[in-house]
Amino acid sequence: MPELPEVETIVQQLKKKLVGKKINYVEVLDKKVVDNDVKKISGSKVVKVWRRAKSIIIELSGKKFLLVHLRMTGHFHYVSKGKKLDPFFEKFVVARFNLSDGSMLTHNSIRLFGSIRLLSLEELEKELSKLGPEPLEISFKEFEKIILGKKGNVKTTIMDQKVIVGIGNIYAQEALYWAGIDPSRKCGDLSFDEIKKLYNQIKRVLLLAIKHHGTTIENYAHIEGAGDFQKLLAVYQSKKCPKKHLLKKISLGGRGTYYCSQCQK
DNA sequence: TGATATGTTATCTT
DNA sequence: CAAGATAACATATC
Numbered sequence: 104m105p106e107l108p109e110v111e112t113i114v115q116q117l118k119k120k121l122v123g124k125k126i127n128y129v130e131v132l133d134k135k136v137v138d139n140d141v142k143k144i145s146g147s148k149v150v151k152v153w154r155r156a157k158s159i160i161i162e163l164s165g166k167k168f169l170l171v172h173l174r175m176t177g178h179f180h181y182v183s184k185g186k187k188l189d190p191f192f193e194k195f196v197v198a199r200f201n202l203s204d205g206s207m208l209t210h211n212s213i214r215l216f217g218s219i220r221l222l223s224l225e226e227l228e229k230e231l232s233k234l235g236p237e238p239l240e241i242s243f244k245e246f247e248k249i250i251l252g253k254k255g256n257v258k259t260t261i262m263d264q265k266v267i268v269g270i271g272n273i274y275a276q277e278a279l280y281w282a283g284i285d286p287s288r289k290c291g292d293l294s295f296d297e298i299k300k301l302y303n304q305i306k307r308v309l310l311l312a313i314k315h316h317g318t319t320i321e322n323y324a325h326i327e328g329a330g331d332f333q334k335l336l337a338v339y340q341s342k343k344c345p346k347k348h349l350l351k352k353i354s355l356g357g358r359g360t361y362y363c364s365q366c367q368k
Numbered sequence: 369t370g371a372t373a374t375g376t377t378a379t380c381t382t
Numbered sequence: 383c384a385a386g387a388t389a390a391c392a393t394a395t396c
Contacts, residue, residue, distance in 0.1 A: 104374055105375090175375060254385075359372080
């Protein structure tokens with residue numbers, strides 16, 4: 104679901120729709136997902152929108168920040184002035200941001216996981232400092248050092264947001280397939296060449312997925328500009344690898360893991 | 369009907 | 383104590 108490429112795509116869309124606009128008032132429909140304090144942003148302007156890991160940060164005038172985490176089923180819908188939200192999504196609306204130009208941004212959450220919180224700059228920095236480095240910015244040397252220092256299996260390790268951010272169950276499996284590495288291998292056992300391949304493939308897969316605006320798996324996750332990377336998935340939830348070998352499915356860290364025992368060693 | 373899917377965190381275990 | 387492993391969260395879908 105939303106991993107780095109999907110969140111990046113959503114950020115680009117939000118940027119276009121929100122930056123420079125004023126938020127007239129906010130309706131909070133589910134206080135568990137959306138902090139009631141978020142109402143306080145009424146009257147402020149959207150200055151900037153950016154991504155860190157799988158989080159969306161919306162900067163508002165007056166040095167206030169909305170930290171949005173979609174978790175699995177959170178998504179936004181932008182409704183132009185005079186238009187209505189698709190009734191299918193209406194029942195999952197947890198917050199409504201009414202903009203001064205008459206348009207509206209809704210935040211929907213099916214399983215009520217994610218969160219939207221209003222933070223000061225200090226609070227935001229504190230939250231973000233808990234996260235590992237960005238995979239598209241980290242150097243190979245740093246990456247190698249991190250991986251060699253870990254003892255668990257590679258797949259669970261690269262999905263750990265304290266180790267490296269943005270990689271979830273889909274892209275972890277894809278990157279490991281293209282790198283030719285068995286997902287259950289222990290980090291410390293990987294050779295220099297394998298770590299190099301993994302580093303390159305994580306970047307390649309993420310960048311390619313960003314180009315395709317992410318992966319759209321579940322029909323209810325559809326939003327404007329939903330991506331089509333699912334057409335390019337090698338192993339995730341499929342039966343055969345691109346070379347037509349039958350895939351194996353195991354569980355690592357409580358997550359379904361598909362891999363090819365012939366292509367991945 | 370119950371297993372499965374998902375990202376993160378709290379909690380248990382080594 | 384630290385790091386790894388696992389359960390818990392919610393709910394639609396198969």
